[in-house]
Amino acid sequence: MPGDYLRRLLQGLFACCALLVPRATAAQESAIVEQLAPLLQAEDSRSYNESLFQRTSTSPDSQVRRFAARSIGRIGDARGLAVLRRLLIDPDTLVRLEAAFAVGLVGDADGIPILMERFQNEPYLDSASALEAITSLARIGGPAVGEFFRSVLDGRFPPGVSDQPALRDRVAFEAWRLGDDAPVRSLLPLAADQESNVRWHAVYSLARLRVPAAAGQLSLALRDEVAVIRAAAVRGMVPAVVDSVELGRDGAASLVVSLLDDRDAMTRINALRTLGDLEARQFTDRIIDRLGDAIPNVRVQAATTLGMLGGSAAVAALQLEVADRSLPAVSAAALLGLARQDSAAFFSAGEEWRGSTDWTRRMVYARGSARAGRPGELLDDADGRVAAAALDGWASLPGRPGSVLLTTARSRLAHDDPVVRTLAAGVLARRPSVGDVAALAGAYSRALRDPIPDAALGALEALRAISNASAEGRTAVQSRFVTSAARPSSAIVRRWAGANWPELAGRWGASGSVETGRTLQDYREIVRRFVLAPDSIARPHIVVETDGPGTLEIELLGPEAPLTVAHFLTLVDRRYFDGMRWHRVVPGFVAQTGDPRGDGWGGPGLAIRDEINRRRYENPMVGMALSGPDTGGSQWFINVAPQPHLDGTFTVFGRVVGSYAPLARLTQGDVIRTVRR
Numbered sequence: 001m002p003g004d005y006l007r008r009l010l011q012g013l014f015a016c017c018a019l020l021v022p023r024a025t026a027a028q029e030s031a032i033v034e035q036l037a038p039l040l041q042a043e044d045s046r047s048y049n050e051s052l053f054q055r056t057s058t059s060p061d062s063q064v065r066r067f068a069a070r071s072i073g074r075i076g077d078a079r080g081l082a083v084l085r086r087l088l089i090d091p092d093t094l095v096r097l098e099a100a101f102a103v104g105l106v107g108d109a110d111g112i113p114i115l116m117e118r119f120q121n122e123p124y125l126d127s128a129s130a131l132e133a134i135t136s137l138a139r140i141g142g143p144a145v146g147e148f149f150r151s152v153l154d155g156r157f158p159p160g161v162s163d164q165p166a167l168r169d170r171v172a173f174e175a176w177r178l179g180d181d182a183p184v185r186s187l188l189p190l191a192a193d194q195e196s197n198v199r200w201h202a203v204y205s206l207a208r209l210r211v212p213a214a215a216g217q218l219s220l221a222l223r224d225e226v227a228v229i230r231a232a233a234v235r236g237m238v239p240a241v242v243d244s245v246e247l248g249r250d251g252a253a254s255l256v257v258s259l260l261d262d263r264d265a266m267t268r269i270n271a272l273r274t275l276g277d278l279e280a281r282q283f284t285d286r287i288i289d290r291l292g293d294a295i296p297n298v299r300v301q302a303a304t305t306l307g308m309l310g311g312s313a314a315v316a317a318l319q320l321e322v323a324d325r326s327l328p329a330v331s332a333a334a335l336l337g338l339a340r341q342d343s344a345a346f347f348s349a350g351e352e353w354r355g356s357t358d359w360t361r362r363m364v365y366a367r368g369s370a371r372a373g374r375p376g377e378l379l380d381d382a383d384g385r386v387a388a389a390a391l392d393g394w395a396s397l398p399g400r401p402g403s404v405l406l407t408t409a410r411s412r413l414a415h416d417d418p419v420v421r422t423l424a425a426g427v428l429a430r431r432p433s434v435g436d437v438a439a440l441a442g443a444y445s446r447a448l449r450d451p452i453p454d455a456a457l458g459a460l461e462a463l464r465a466i467s468n469a470s471a472e473g474r475t476a477v478q479s480r481f482v483t484s485a486a487r488p489s490s491a492i493v494r495r496w497a498g499a500n501w502p503e504l505a506g507r508w509g510a511s512g513s514v515e516t517g518r519t520l521q522d523y524r525e526i527v528r529r530f531v532l533a534p535d536s537i538a539r540p541h542i543v544v545e546t547d548g549p550g551t552l553e554i555e556l557l558g559p560e561a562p563l564t565v566a567h568f569l570t571l572v573d574r575r576y577f578d579g580m581r582w583h584r585v586v587p588g589f590v591a592q593t594g595d596p597r598g599d600g601w602g603g604p605g606l607a608i609r610d611e612i613n614r615r616r617y618e619n620p621m622v623g624m625a626l627s628g629p630d631t632g633g634s635q636w637f638i639n640v641a642p643q644p645h646l647d648g649t650f651t652v653f654g655r656v657v658g659s660y661a662p663l664a665r666l667t668q669g670d671v672i673r674t675v676r677r
Contacts, residue, residue, distance in 0.1 A: 029532060035064045035532060037523040039071045044523070044563055044609055046630070047513040048077035057083045062092040065199075067531075069095060073102025074612060078110060085114045089123050094526075096129040101614050104136025104648065111140055116148070124160030132614065139648060146181030153186035160307045165195075173201035173644065176208035184211050189408035191217040200229045204644060207236025215245045215252075222255055225583075228642060231588075234259055235270045238277045240578075253280035260286055265664065266641045269588035272301045276308035284309060286315045291330070295585035296667045299330045304587075307337020315342045322349040329585065329667035332364045339368030346372040359383045360581075360669060361601065366390035370397060376408060384417025391423045401427050410436065413443040413533035418455040419601045421447065425458035432469040434460065441481040451605040453490040455626075460493070461666040464501055482507065491515070492607055492631055493654045514609065514630075526566050529560045530558030540570055541657070545673040546582070549665035552638075553658040554622055561611040561653035564624060564632070568653065569677075571604065571634055577675040585668040592625055592637035593672060603633030615652035617643040620663055622654030638663060 034058055036605045042049055056068040064635040072080035074251040084106070087099035099268060100118075115133045118125045125133060136516045137145045151157075152171045157164050172190050175182045182205070190202035190643070191214075206214035214236065221233035234256055242252040257280070275283060280545035290302035303321055306314040313336075321334035336354065338346040346368055353365040354377070362378060363386050369377040370393030380391040391412065401409070409427035412420050421443055428436050440459045445474055447455035467477040469614035488494060496578065497505040530538050538558035545551045560564045577593065584592040585601055595602040609630045615621060617639045623646065638656060639646065640663050656663070 025212060027432075029528075032061055032064060032532065033524050033527050035059055035061070036067050036527045037520055039064075039067050040103040040523045040527060040562065041516075041518070041520060042525055043071040043074050043611075044516045044518065045514050046075050046609065048072075048075050048079055050079065053080060053083050057087055062090075062095055065090060065092065065095045066098045069098040069102045070613070073098075073105030074610065076106050078106055078108040081106060081108065081111055084111075085117075088114070088118050088125065088129070093126055093128065096125060097132055097614075100125065100129045100132040100136055100137075100449060103133070104139035105612055107140055109140060109142060112137065112142070112144060119158040119160045122160070124162070124463045127166060128186070129164040130161060130167060131517050134167065134170045135174050135648070138177040141181060143177050144365065145179050146178050148672045149178065150183035150186050153183055153190070165198075169195075169198050169201055172198060172205060174205075175363070176205040179209070182209055184209060184213055188217050191221055196224075196229070200226060200232065203229050203236070204232045207458055208645065210236065210238060210240045212241055212244045215241050215247055219247065219252075219255055222259060227262075227267055230259065230262065231264060231267040231270050231641070231642060234267060234274050237274050242278075242573040249278045249280070250282075253278045255282060257283045257286055260290055265293075265298055265352055266588045268295075272298070272305045272358070272508065273588075276305040279309065281309050281311055284311055284313050288313065291317060291321060295664055296327055297328065297585065297664075299327065300333050300585075300667060301587040303330050303333035307333065307340050310341035315345055318350055319345055327667065328669050332361075332668070335364055336368050336371075339677065341371040343372035347374075354378070358613065359386055360598070362386045363389040370394045375405070384415070384420055385597060385601075387415070388417055388419040388423060388599065388601070391420055391427075395423055395427050401431050410439060413439050414446070418447065418450040418452055419597075419599070422454040422458040422601075425455070425462045429458075429462035429465040432462070432466040432473060434466060434470075434473050437466060437473075437476045437480050440466075444481070445486065448486060448488055452601065453488075453492045453607075454601065456490065456493050457496055460496065460501070460504075478511075490607075492628070495630070525603045526562050529561035530565055533558075534614060540569065542569075542654075542675060542677055544577075544675050546662065546666065547671045547673055549667075549670060550662040552656055552662050555653045555657045556622075556654045557613075557615065557652065560613040560615055561651055563608060564611050564651050567608050568636070572675050572677065575673055575674065575676075576604070576634065580672050582666055582668060582670045582672070585666055585670075588641055589643065590637040591663065591666045592635060592640050594625070594633075594635035596634070600635075606633060608632045611651045611653070612648055613652060615655075617646045617650075617652065620656040620660055621652050622656070623650040623652055626650060640664070640666075 024397055038052055039056055042052060053068055053072060059065055065087060069084060071083055084099045084103050085096055090096050103115055115137055142316050149171045152168055163166050172187060176189055185203060187202055189197050191206060193199050206218060218233045218236045221229050224230050237252045237256055239249060242249055253275060256271050259267050262268050287302055287305055291299055293299050306318055318334040318337045322331050327332060335350055340347060344474050350365045353361045356362055362381060366378040366386050366389040375394035376390060378386050381387045405427060409424040412424035415421050425440060425443060442464050444456055444459035447459060462482055463477050466473040482504055491514045494508060497508060540556050542554050543551055557564045580593055581598050582591050582593045583595050583598050607630060620638050623637050624632035625637050
């Protein structure tokens, strides 16, 4: 066949060309390893070493300079801005690109003039680096950046811009990060631009900013031919946008409801979510129809929305969904909806859940019972996860904690489950009392033996609240806790103290650096395997087999996140994830797993550092779940639709390859059979 012949000819040509490309000798590769390994070590320990970065940023090897730029950004030390300023004029395009990205990761306002200099003065940034500089400026933010963005959107480009349409497009896409400083008026016309990408980026920013001035453009975008634009626009039609304009909630709901029949599942999900926000009870029947949607998570969102709206028709539909066991995630959403709207119906339908041998069903009941008027049910459940859900449901009720909840929380500070203790301390932090100092100090000491840092952080938050509440509280906390508090081994706890309690951090000797437990040789091996190796090794593939939805194939991105990939593969090879649930699936957003507890609180007993990179959450990507910076462990997620607001915050360390179809079928509670290479 002619096609086969051409393919074989091209393969032969590529093979011949490859022979002409000089390959690094063993000695050359070893020299690169010796430069990259200390950079990876500094990055992992969050330790800025001036001499190291001065040396590597002037290396003759561009890969080393590129790696140095990225490491400075991840460490986040403003002292590195001087090095990044020099790398922004590096002769290598990829080095400039990484330097422009790293300035945004550092996040210091001193980075603004460094980036602006390259727009105004020669040597100007190349087009790709200029786009990355726009993202970094948006991450840093402030009025000066807002004014610069306004000038670009209004057509006043700085002299160093070679691709004006691309720069304007990137400004539109990143404008939402500026909040009150965003140039909304200048952004509005782009929502009707002829280019679909420009429209999508402008509509996304306007929807995220949630300003009434955008109501008209968002309304028009609901009818756009491009699905991702409709999905973004409908999510922007919320009360904060429509309440103060002529359209109003009813008018907005009349426009949104037509999207319940949209061919795009993400748009249907967002329409359901928005109708709940708009309290559009007049369209209850249309929402009930979506309980029969072919996409499982559309049904989950329909049940959730009905629980937000209430009414006799909604309650009747939810009762039927609770009784239907064909899709547990829908039944759970329906039961929680009944808890919001009809307590009698909740307790009638939930009695079977309350006595179930399945802890996940008892957990759902425990959360709902508090909202339905019986807070504290199942608080003494033998399973700590159920007890934690019961306390969390009670503590989440609106208003300040009452005396009964406070007494209950005090009695749970010595609970076996660390999450119960975390939640108990959180309750006491909301009503600071000197009388709780001794018990909270004891809870902190006990938490130092926990596999997760949450209970220690909860106790510290409560003690700090007491100290800040009164002079008496400050004296009591100082004498009964601060002077004798043991130094935690958790870098997360020490970092919290450094940011929130300087005196305590000073006593512990807390610093920005982290004890990683790795040797320089460990970093050498990681560099060889995940940075310098061929893609077949540095970008290994894994498969995730889930009961029901099917199998996903994932390519791990070693060169972009070598430490994360090395850690993740260690867990995979231990079969750590086998038998776990997808414990969090948010319709139209993410599917998350990796928690050995199964309720969202668990981890492997250690934390890894973030490896933020230039990969974006566009197509389904694999990201590390966090509870704050550098708190990754074993929980990870896949975005099921574009999520630009996650870019630059959560480490991207993989991407879904092959079919995305199983993602559409994943629902909360689905069990992973295995994750393997």
